[in-house]
Amino acid sequence: MVQVVNALSFDIEDYFQVSNFEALAPFERWERFEPRVEENTRKILDLLAVHGVQATFFILGWVAERFPGLVKAIAAxxxxxxxxxxxxxLVYTLTPDQFREDLRRSIGWIEPAAGKKVQxxxxxxxxxxxxxxxxxxVLKEEGLRYDSSIFPVRHPRYGIPGTPPQxxxxxxxxxxFPMSALKLGRFKxxxxxxxxxxxxxxxxTRWGIRRLNRxxxxAVVYLHPWEFDPDQPRLEASLQARFRHYTNLRKTAGRLDRLLGEFSFAPLGAILENYSGRLENHWVRR
Ligand SMILES: [Zn+2]
Incomplete structure (x- = not known):
């Protein structure tokens, strides 16, 4: 059996920037929160270095603007x-022009800090x-090569159920590069x-990834720096929002450590290269 290489990704944002807390921590107030993204992302980088694994870091432009040294460390x-x-x-709340502007602004901060092209x-x-x-x-017109945002499921806030899983x-x-969902009969x-x-x-999770690999x-594994931070300041959100955000934060690092020992991982771009044979090789090393 051929071993499938899974995709490992991190969405680099701080604990107060999640959509889940948008009403409590609107963009205009972000500056008032204690930033923890740098320290938490460094925990991830250390863990990946121990395993010798490379991943894709989807970085929020606002974070890149304030922490260019962090972006540089990720690239390094x-x-x-x-x-x-x-x-x-949320993309579906924007017009195409607003989305384009937000995208350009993010890349304008990320690329110079990273010294690499965003694809x-x-x-x-x-x-x-x-x-x-x-x-x-819009992403294609702006010169990007791929997107990894579509969940092939039905969910109140996201998903396109008919999206191909590969x-x-x-x-x-x-x-x-669609997000991972396991097909179990009629259910995903x-x-x-x-x-x-x-x-x-x-x-x-392990069972699910094995099933996909078979x-x-x-699989597309995605995590956020705040998921590695059980001591982050707590926001007074709804019970549901708090459940979603704070459950099992103490377990994330240990679980990822275990996962990295049990499966092979690579950045999304490297895996897509095998599918397309056409993506430029800016980052592949393994
Ligand atoms: Zn996010």
């Missing part, structure tokens, strides 16, 4: 650099849906990242 670790937009706005995009909260599918055209050319020369279960990674027992599908 041989990781792939992508964009998570500038101010974490990939991850939308805040997977907000590329049927309603905002025009975003892939990386595919969604527009000529432009690729979509999102798996391998963020809240799902923290809420499900580790063994369930079908020759690479």
């Amino acid at each position: 670790g041989g990781h792939e650099i992508g964009t998570h937009g500038y101010r974490h706005r 990939g995009h991850r939308a805040p909260s997977f907000s590329i849906t049927e309603k905002s599918l025009w975003a892939v055209d 990386p595919h050319e969604i527009r000529p020369g432009f690729w979509e 279960l999102p798996i391998a990242g963020g809240g799902y990674f923290r809420l499900y027992p580790y063994r369930m 079908r020759a599908l690479p």
Whole structure:
């Protein structure tokens, strides 16, 4: 059996920038929160260095603007650099022009700090849906090579249920690397990242990734720096929002450590290279 290489990614944002807390921590107030993204991202970099694994870091432009040294450290670790937009706005709440402007602004901060070209995009909260599918055209026009934002599931806030589960050319020369969902009969279960990674027992995530790999599908593992920070300041959000954000924060680092020992991982761009044979080789080393 051929070993499937899975995709490892991190969306680099701080604990107060998540869509889940948007009403409590609007963009205008971000400056007032204690920043913790730098310290938390360095925990991730250290863990990846121990395992000798490279990943894709989709960085929020706002973070790159304030912490260019962090962006530089990520790039120096041989990781792939992508964009998570500038101010974490849900794509389906924007016009194409607003999305383009936010995208350009993010890349304007990320690329000079990284000294590498940005080729990939991850939308805040997977907000590329049927309603905002025009975003892939904008990404392509802006010179990016791929997007990794579409969840092939039905969910109140995201998802395009009919999306193919494997990386595919969604527009000529432009690729979509969809998020991971396990097909169980008629049901599709999102798996391998963020809240799902923290809420499900580790063994369930492992079982899910193995199942995907048996079908020759690479899993897309995605995590955030704040998920490695059990001591972050707590926001007075709704019970549901707090459950989503704070559950099992103490377990993330240990679980990722274990996962890195049990599966092979690479940045998304490196994996797509195998599919497309055409992406430029800016970061591949293994
Ligand atoms: Zn995000």
